[in-house]
Amino acid sequence: MGQKASKKEPERGSRFYEEQRFEEAIEDWKSIISKKSSVNDKFTLYGQICRSYLDIGNTADALDFAKKQMELANNQNKDIMKSEAFFHLAICNEMISEFSKSIAFCRNSLQIVESENPLEGYLHLCMGNSFVGLSEFRKAWTSYKRAEETFESSRDHQLEILVNTKLGMMFTMLKDFDTGVEYIYKAWNIVSQLKDNDPNIKYRRLVGACLAVPYRNTGKYKDSSDLTEDAMKVAMLYNDIVVQVKCMVLFADIHRSRGDNERSIPRYESALSLLEQIGDRVGQADVLLGMAKAHKNMSDPEQAIQLSTKALDIAKKIGNKLQMLRCHAILKFLYFETRDTTLSSRHHTLVKQLADETDLYCSVCDQLMGKEAETLIVLFCGHFTHARCTISRLHHTCVICERKPNIDVYKTLIDD
Numbered sequence: 001m002g003q004k005a006s007k008k009e010p011e012r013g014s015r016f017y018e019e020q021r022f023e024e025a026i027e028d029w030k031s032i033i034s035k036k037s038s039v040n041d042k043f044t045l046y047g048q049i050c051r052s053y054l055d056i057g058n059t060a061d062a063l064d065f066a067k068k069q070m071e072l073a074n075n076q077n078k079d080i081m082k083s084e085a086f087f088h089l090a091i092c093n094e095m096i097s098e099f100s101k102s103i104a105f106c107r108n109s110l111q112i113v114e115s116e117n118p119l120e121g122y123l124h125l126c127m128g129n130s131f132v133g134l135s136e137f138r139k140a141w142t143s144y145k146r147a148e149e150t151f152e153s154s155r156d157h158q159l160e161i162l163v164n165t166k167l168g169m170m171f172t173m174l175k176d177f178d179t180g181v182e183y184i185y186k187a188w189n190i191v192s193q194l195k196d197n198d199p200n201i202k203y204r205r206l207v208g209a210c211l212a213v214p215y216r217n218t219g220k221y222k223d224s225s226d227l228t229e230d231a232m233k234v235a236m237l238y239n240d241i242v243v244q245v246k247c248m249v250l251f252a253d254i255h256r257s258r259g260d261n262e263r264s265i266p267r268y269e270s271a272l273s274l275l276e277q278i279g280d281r282v283g284q285a286d287v288l289l290g291m292a293k294a295h296k297n298m299s300d301p302e303q304a305i306q307l308s309t310k311a312l313d314i315a316k317k318i319g320n321k322l323q324m325l326r327c328h329a330i331l332k333f334l335y336f337e338t339r340d341t342t343l344s345s346r347h348h349t350l351v352k353q354l355a356d357e358t359d360l361y362c363s364v365c366d367q368l369m370g371k372e373a374e375t376l377i378v379l380f381c382g383h384f385t386h387a388r389c390t391i392s393r394l395h396h397t398c399v400i401c402e403r404k405p406n407i408d409v410y411k412t413l414i415d416d
């Protein structure tokens with residue numbers, strides 16, 4: 001009788017998880033850990049609990065259980081266990097903006113199990129996310145494409161959804177909104193066709209919130225608001241703090257874009273509080289910069305300078321060069337407005353320096369990418385360039401690394 005009940009307990013937790021009742025799944029799994037004599041069973045439960053905590057944005061507890069997994073893996077000295085534990089440590093560190101640690105953990109996981117690693121695609125995805133966090137876009141592109149190869153060969157829809165969404169967000173970050181929408185819409189087409197009992201249905205709210213970002217940037221405020229409202233409702237239903245905070249920032253950005261700066265400030269402040277709770281420092285810097293822009297629009301340069309400086313401090317600590325560049329750019333403008341030409345000039349110099357370090361100058365026209373909305377192309381070597389600049393250099397090498405570009409990409413561009 002007791003054995004039958006014990007067998008049903010993990011199934012109950014799994015059922016809760018499939019129903020997106022993540023907190024109930026966590027409590028159920030935690031209640032049976034002490035009853036497990038098998039190390040493998042405990043290891044599996046630690047991993048399930050870690051992922052569930054990540055689903056609700058509790059990175060601190062998720063990290064604790066990832067460490068418990070690693071402790072068991074080291075005691076057993078099993079490579080496959082170590083690989084999974086490193087993977088969970090990588091995701092946790094990515095979420096708290098410890099990007100260098102995340103990349104190192106991903107590489108450790110891949111090195112331990114080099115062939116037929118079941119997590120290979122997700123490890124490359126995690127590395128891509130972390131490289132974006134460090135503004136190393138060439139390396140991010142390479143990692144995402146390797147993850148793409150995995151889902152194309154394995155038909156892993158979950159990985160396909162996440163990779164396309166993250167690629168779309170990367171291009172949106174670089175202000176190539178058309179390509180951003182194109183990638184995110186691939187993910188949206190998948191999640192829109194899922195049935196309610198599909199385990200990947202939980203990504204619909206995430207993809208919807210991400211699709212709202214380039215829509216907002218291109219002035220499609222109604223579409224952006226509708227997607228954000230839908231995502232927010234479902235995120236609140238399932239206590240998904242990660243998506244909730246994305247929606248709160250989006251609402252604030254929409255208000256600011258429409259000129260309703262005063263209304264945006266409380267939204268930003270609420271989002272900032274949650275981002276601090278999650279440990280998402282990239283998000284914190286983004287929100288502080290959004291608040292700075294709102295205060296600039298309200299002719300309050302002193303407050304805008306304070307907020308931009310706070311955002312810059314966070315960006316420096318996590319090593320996000322694109323965020324640092326954008327903080328310096330707004331500070332350059334603000335100090336010029338307040339007639340402090342010395343500080344304005346200093347920030348202008350740092351903008352140029354950071355642009356060089358992030359390879360954000362087009363290899364053809366030498367203009368800064370990501371400053372204006374424009375379509376970008378990724379060369380065969382992984383460097384980014386303006387789409388308008390590539391046709392004239394079809395048979396030329398990349399100026400940055402002297403490798404030939406992918407001619408097929410340009411042929412498609414011309415044919416279109």
